[in-house]
């Protein structure tokens with residue numbers, strides 16, 4: 001856990017800190033905050049898939065409550081924007097509401113953003129498409145026989161993501177019923193929501209189970 005001066009405005013070079021007590025207290029303080037819940041979500045992903053995920057950074061800039069910046073690969077969390085996560089939850093759009101998990105929106109968000117980083121850093125595009133194929137097959141969904149059509153069917157383009165925005169709110173996306181509605185937002189979100197459900201749910205549904213097993217196999221093969 002890195003020291004976050006925005007949450008703990010104590011001087012890390014002060015006597016209190018260097019005696020070693022400040023660090024311990026800061027850690028336990030922080031774990032009770034949204035940042036701590038978020039970190040726990042990340043840790044579930046790290047344990048499930050055996051990868052390590054960089055810490056999130058806290059921001060107060062207007063925008064999503066949590067996001068991965070694609071260019072830098074940084075995860076940003078904005079505790080002031082919790083309303084957005086609560087709304088997803090209340091509309092039944094998130095993994096937690098889809099599979100009846102206990103209500104901790106920050107933990108869910110932490111797991112979700114961690115899976116984006118996992119995909120970015122540990123999977124090729126081809127492996128991501130193969131994981132989605134496995135999930136679609138397991139859930140009885142149509143599986144396009146080439147990657148280009150896979151991209152088009154399940155999103156993965158800005159235009160299609162914008163067009164499908166209403167679908168996930170109404171629950172009419174192509175993956176509805178098989179995955180959280182947010183997973184219909186595009187291929188990246190389908191993969192992230194599947195891996196989040198795989199990580200957090202004690203009984204992931206067939207789509208998430210197949211995607212998660214596939215990714216786990218890919219990662220094991222890389223290690224051996």
Ligand SMILES: [Zn+2]
Pocket residue numbers: 112113116188189192
């Ligand atoms: Zn996402």
